[in-house]
Amino acid sequence: MLDIVEFIRALAALAVTLGLIGLGAWALRKYGPDAIGRAIAARQERRLRIVESLALDPTRRLVIVSLDGQERMILLGDGKLLDWIPPPPPASFLASKPAPEPVV
The missing domain is CATH 2.60.40 (Immunoglobulin-like)
Structure with missing residues (x-):
């Protein structure tokens, strides 16, 4: 019984870690260093x-x-x-x- 609980805990930790990595990649793509240049270019006619x-x-x-x-x-x-x-x-x-x- 204890092994199943540890396995579920490790799986949940892996899911949270991968979720945080994905969230960081999304934030870097949206708000990264070149986001300011894209925002200025989008405003120009x-x-x-x-x-x-x-x-x-x-x-x-x-x-x-x-x-x-x-x-x-x-x-x-x-x-x-x-x-x-x-x-x-x-x-x-x-x-x-x-x-x-x-x-x-």
């Missing part, structure tokens, strides 16, 4: 973001990125920048422009 990505083949990928509100298409793998179509000008810009004179 990002200018560049990936809108969509498409794998063309194993070596090339087509990516649409947005930079300051403008989207550009980039072909990765060959190192080439493809043509991109800028968004149309706003309607207020078109309304303020005088109509072109007809050519006779």
Whole structure:
């Protein structure tokens, strides 16, 4: 009977020890030295973001990125920048422009 009680006590001590190690690892990951840098980076507004990505083949990928509100298409793998179509000008810009004179 005494051996079973000691075995259960040792098993409980092992579980508590492993739990404390896991809790310490979680706390270090969440509040470790680089946590301050991650918190600052998360607060900053990002200018560049990936809108969509498409794998063309194993070596090339087509990516649409947005930079300051403008989207550009980039072909990765060959190192080439493809043509991109800028968004149309706003309607207020078109309304303020005088109509072109007809050519006779």
